[in-house]
Amino acid sequence: MIRLLADPLxxxxxxxxxxxxxxxCHLVEDTGATQPNVSNHLRAxxxxxxxxxxxxxxxxxxxxRPEVLDGAARHLAALAERARASGDVRREC
Amino acid sequence: MIRLLADPLxxxxxxxxxxxxxxxCHLVEDTGATQPNVSNHLRAxxxxxxxxxxxxxxxxxxxxRPEVLDGAARHLAALAERARASGDVRREC
DNA sequence: GGATCACATCATGGTCGGCTGATATCAGCA
DNA sequence: TGCTGATATCAGCCGACCATGATGTGATCC
Numbered sequence: 001m002i003r004l005l006a007d008p009l010x011x012x013x014x015x016x017x018x019x020x021x022x023x024x025c026h027l028v029e030d031t032g033a034t035q036p037n038v039s040n041h042l043r044a045x046x047x048x049x050x051x052x053x054x055x056x057x058x059x060x061x062x063x064x065r066p067e068v069l070d071g072a073a074r075h076l077a078a079l080a081e082r083a084r085a086s087g088d089v090r091r092e093c
Numbered sequence: 094m095i096r097l098l099a100d101p102l103x104x105x106x107x108x109x110x111x112x113x114x115x116x117x118c119h120l121v122e123d124t125g126a127t128q129p130n131v132s133n134h135l136r137a138x139x140x141x142x143x144x145x146x147x148x149x150x151x152x153x154x155x156x157x158r159p160e161v162l163d164g165a166a167r168h169l170a171a172l173a174e175r176a177r178a179s180g181d182v183r184r185e186c
Numbered sequence: 187g188g189a190t191c192a193c194a195t196c197a198t199g200g201t202c203g204g205c206t207g208a209t210a211t212c213a214g215c216a
Numbered sequence: 217t218g219c220t221g222a223t224a225t226c227a228g229c230c231g232a233c234c235a236t237g238a239t240g241t242g243a244t245c246c
Contacts, residue, residue: 006099007234018175020182024193037235039194058192058243061183066173073169076098080162082111089113090154093222100204117223130205132224151213151222186192 001072004048009033010041017051017064024060094165097141102126103134110144110157117153 005011012031016022024042028035042062045051050068054061098104105124109115117135121128135155138144143161147154 002095002104003099006096009234011095014172018172018179020179020184022184023186025186025191026184034236035193036195036237040234043194055243059186060193064176066176069169069173069176073166073173076162076166076169079107079111080159080166083157083159083162086111086113091113091115091119093116093118093152102204118221127206128223129207129225133204136224148213153223 001048001050001068004045004050005072007041009037010045013038013041013045014050014064014069017062021054021061021063023056023062027062094141094143094161097138097143098165100134102130103138106131106134106138107143107157107162110155114147114154114156116149116155120155 005014009031013027016027016030022030024035024038027042028038031038042051042053046053046062048068049065051062051064054063098107102124106120109120109123117128117131120135121131124131135144135146139146139155141161142158144155144157147156
């Protein structure tokens with residue numbers, strides 16, 4: 001999941017989808033990237049379960065799955081929590 | 094920040110540091126990676142402000158900065174929140 | 187049914203980034 | 217001061233991944 005957000009274009013797509021479902025043409029227009037490029041990234045996000053496609057006629061709308069984002073967010077928060085808890089621990093050599 | 098966690102070895106290093114400060118030799122031993130490799134990743138994390146070095150004699154201990162992790166976690170949580178809020182929005186073509 | 191549009195897929199090329207080996211630096215110790 | 221060990225830095229290689237162009241597929245409209 002985090003690896004997917006590492007790519008700038010993919011991160012941009014996720015941000016756009018956070019404002020609501022959108023079809024590929026929207027994302028192509030908003031990002032300025034080429035259509036196959038966007039489509040490839042959407043495939044990666046789809047295979048990872050980050051987005052779900054909703055075919056509507058000849059348009060395909062994509063919707064973000066908040067649970068996945070929440071999972072990643074909780075993971076990072078847990079890491080921060082553990083780091084705080086072990087604030088003054090220092091392993092010996 | 095998220096881009097840094099995209100690398101498996103760097104993610105492992107961050108996880109290890111979440112359990113407490115450790116010197117480079119610890120990280121080298123625990124990850125099984127070579128010393129220059131670990132050192133390079135530590136530099137990247139240091140330049141991004143994710144970790145802070147604490148020189149102790151000839152050892153250099155590294156400590157995680159939880160605020161940075163929390164910032165990333167909050168960013169993802171906010172994204173998930175926005176996605177939930179705009180649950181049934183669908184942009185028109 | 188043919189044309190067109192939205193989208194997906196594939197193959198290719200170019201580039202960025204991680205890994206390695208060698209070397210430099212610095213602290214502690216005999 | 218000379219040596220050893222811990223760490224940092226650098227140059228180069230190589231693999232993975234993103235972007236592009238061409239093409240395929242399915243749906244809509246005439």
